[in-house]
Amino acid sequence: MTYKTIIGLEIHVELSTKHKIFCNCPNEFGAEANTLVCPTCLGLPGSMPILNKEVLEYAIKAGIAFNGKISNLIKMDRKHYFYSDLPKGYQVSQAEVPFCDGGYLEIELESETKKINLERIHIEEDTGKQIHSEEEETLLDFNRSGVPLIEIVTKPEMNSAEEAKLFLDKLRATLKYIEVSNVKMEEGSLRCDVNINVVDSETGKKSIIAEIKNLNSFRAVVKAIEFEEKRHIDLLEADKNTEKETRRWDEAKGETILMRKKAGASDYRFVVEGAIPPVRISDEWIEEIKTTLPELPQDKKTRFMDSFGLSSYDAGVLTQSKDLSEFFEETLKYIDDSKLVSNWIMGDVLRRLNDDEIEIQESKLSPKALADLLLLVRDDKINNNTGKKVLKEIFDTGNSPEKIVKEKGLIQISDEGELKKIVEEVLNNNEQSIIDFKNGKDRALGFLVGQVMKASRGKANPQLVNKMLLEMMEER
Amino acid sequence: MISKDQVLHIANIAKLRITDEELEPFMEKFDQIIEFVDRIREVDTEDVEPLYQVNEDNELLEYNETNQMISRQEALQNTQEQKYGYFKILKVVE
Numbered sequence: 425m426t427y428k429t430i431i432g433l434e435i436h437v438e439l440s441t442k443h444k445i446f447c448n449c450p451n452e453f454g455a456e457a458n459t460l461v462c463p464t465c466l467g468l469p470g471s472m473p474i475l476n477k478e479v480l481e482y483a484i485k486a487g488i489a490f491n492g493k494i495s496n497l498i499k500m501d502r503k504h505y506f507y508s509d510l511p512k513g514y515q516v517s518q519a520e521v522p523f524c525d526g527g528y529l530e531i532e533l534e535s536e537t538k539k540i541n542l543e544r545i546h547i548e549e550d551t552g553k554q555i556h557s558e559e560e561e562t563l564l565d566f567n568r569s570g571v572p573l574i575e576i577v578t579k580p581e582m583n584s585a586e587e588a589k590l591f592l593d594k595l596r597a598t599l600k601y602i603e604v605s606n607v608k609m610e611e612g613s614l615r616c617d618v619n620i621n622v623v624d625s626e627t628g629k630k631s632i633i634a635e636i637k638n639l640n641s642f643r644a645v646v647k648a649i650e651f652e653e654k655r656h657i658d659l660l661e662a663d664k665n666t667e668k669e670t671r672r673w674d675e676a677k678g679e680t681i682l683m684r685k686k687a688g689a690s691d692y693r694f695v696v697e698g699a700i701p702p703v704r705i706s707d708e709w710i711e712e713i714k715t716t717l718p719e720l721p722q723d724k725k726t727r728f729m730d731s732f733g734l735s736s737y738d739a740g741v742l743t744q745s746k747d748l749s750e751f752f753e754e755t756l757k758y759i760d761d762s763k764l765v766s767n768w769i770m771g772d773v774l775r776r777l778n779d780d781e782i783e784i785q786e787s788k789l790s791p792k793a794l795a796d797l798l799l800l801v802r803d804d805k806i807n808n809n810t811g812k813k814v815l816k817e818i819f820d821t822g823n824s825p826e827k828i829v830k831e832k833g834l835i836q837i838s839d840e841g842e843l844k845k846i847v848e849e850v851l852n853n854n855e856q857s858i859i860d861f862k863n864g865k866d867r868a869l870g871f872l873v874g875q876v877m878k879a880s881r882g883k884a885n886p887q888l889v890n891k892m893l894l895e896m897m898e899e900r
Numbered sequence: 901m902i903s904k905d906q907v908l909h910i911a912n913i914a915k916l917r918i919t920d921e922e923l924e925p926f927m928e929k930f931d932q933i934i935e936f937v938d939r940i941r942e943v944d945t946e947d948v949e950p951l952y953q954v955n956e957d958n959e960l961l962e963y964n965e966t967n968q969m970i971s972r973q974e975a976l977q978n979t980q981e982q983k984y985g986y987f988k989i990l991k992v993v994e
Contacts, residue, residue, distance in 0.1 A: 442963075443963050443967075447967070447968065448963040448964070448965070448966075448967040448968075449967055449968075449969055450967075456972070456985060457972075457984070457985045457986050458972045458975045458976065458985055458986065458987070459971075459972050459985075460969065461969065461970065461972075461975050462967060462968040462969045462970055463968060463970065464968070466975060474961055474963075475960065475961075476963055477960040477961065477962050477963070478962075478963070480960065497956075499952050504913075505913070506913075506915050507992075508989055508992050554992065555986070556991055556992070556993055557991070560990065560991045561983070561988055561989065561990065561991050562988075562989050562990065562991050562992045562993075563983060563984065563986035563987070563988055564986055564987035564988075564989065565986055565987075566975070566987075691913050693913075696952055696953075698953070701953050701955060701956075701958040702952045702953055702956055702958065703956075703958045703959070703960055704956060704957065704958075705960075
């Protein structure tokens with residue numbers, strides 16, 4: 425039997441505004457517990473919330489970047505539930521009218537671009553933070569209470585862990601571009617819940633949706649989806665469908681654990697938040713916010729394809745991070761060869777960054793250094809392989825390519841006179857290869873080139889060696 | 901008529917404890933309240949835009965730098981138990 429996985433995501437993003445959403449306590453991560461609090465965010469009786477304009481501005485930026493329709497009416501609602509991290513007994517959120525309706529993000533699959541549609545984006549307040557100790561106690565810190573959040577809800581349009589991962593990558597990159605959040609999962613400024621079920625492609629029978637919480641990294645999202653896919657298929661095959669439930673990812677065990685049967689929406693007893701008057705916002709203001717947005721990844725990608733002749737895939741990778749795209753463009757200021765620069769960044773540069781698990785701006789490679797290195801390669805001062813070694817050296821030491829090449833004596837030998845002796849010697853030592861080559865074995869030429877490269881300690885110009893070998897074998 | 905289970909469910913999500921003796925009278929009152937509120941449905945609201953508050957032309961206020969922050973001691977002064985500057989409660993998860 426074949427099964428199709430259906431995945432929808434709910435992503436909470438903390439906005440990096442200066443102040444909290446309903447009071448002007450500072451919005452900061454990492455302060456000492458309960459030192460960034462006031463009567464409003466502590467939910468003390470008699471306190472009054474005031475909606476922070478900056479929060480709306482940040483949220484609207486995100487809504488525009490995700491191609492959503494921004495509502496002219498901003499209205500807050502109370503969502504009631506009792507939990508120790510929620511001092512008022514309700515969370516101020518948006519139920520009926522979200523500030524942003526619809527929207528989409530595109531992800532790059534191997535064979536196609538897939539559009540993932542959004543259901544909605546709404547604004548709400550974050551709750552306090554709980555620490556569960558070993559000594560049967562829970563400790564509460566309300567510094568996070570009232571930190572502004574946007575919740576992005578996708579339609580159930582992803583069909584694999586891979587697609588969910590690509591979507592999250594794109595979402596994070598976009599939020600980083602527009603500078604509305606730190607999007608650090610480890611600090612909780614980006615949190616993701618997964619809704620998942622599977623459907624039997626033949627019978628159309630579906631497993632019941634499970635919501636997975638407590639996913640602390642993109643890797644955990646991928647692993648939890650893979651675990652759930654299997655669990656759902658097993659349930660369907662054993663004909664043991666459950667009720668709608670909420671489960672928690674247990675990183676140590678590598679599995680999801682049942683938390684509770686899911687509450688129905690009516691159990692939250694949504695009502696209008698009477699303490700925050702609704703506001704109408706003008707199209708002019710929305711337009712004004714639009715003009716402050718930087719070039720978005722999607723637009724930048726199209727521009728890279730049009731003006732640099734890059735493939736859709738290459739342009740997609742280079743624009744995934746704002747810093748990387750800027751690095752690419754900066755490098756082109758020193759060397760006018762987009763194809764060469766993109767090949768090197770996509771290849772050895774990204775590989776090294778991945779290995780070191782760092783971002784480009786944290787590395788010792790500068791755009792100028794990369795350009796200087798590529799100029800040496802392009803002008804045949806050093807060959808490709810030497811270039812790779814020099815790049816590694818730049819990453820290790822931060823020295824300039826010229827310095828490295830000079831100190832290590834890596835300048836390519838492109839002088840026929842200088843190479844002739846080495847080539848002759850290699851030919852003398854490998855009579856059999858010459859015979860093989862003359863008998864039509866092309867591989868023999870590759871072997872001979874390799875021998876010359878070795879004898880020159882990698883410094884010979886391989887194209888020239890190739891040409892000289894052919895000429896000199898002809899003469900024999 | 902509202903059912904026993906419905907009342908108990910609502911009591912549960914509202915974190916209220918209702919004794920068996922209280923249940924019957926509660927159901928009766930519940931019904932009366934619902935009946936009363938239900939009368940609002942008789943109003944014809946066809947083609948009427950929802951109004952969330954009397955004044956909908958509200959301005960967004962810009963925050964200024966003066967905040968109402970209170971000290972940690974003040975924040976914690978009404979709690980029965982505290983530890984390391986946190987509010988301390990019984991462990992809420994297993």
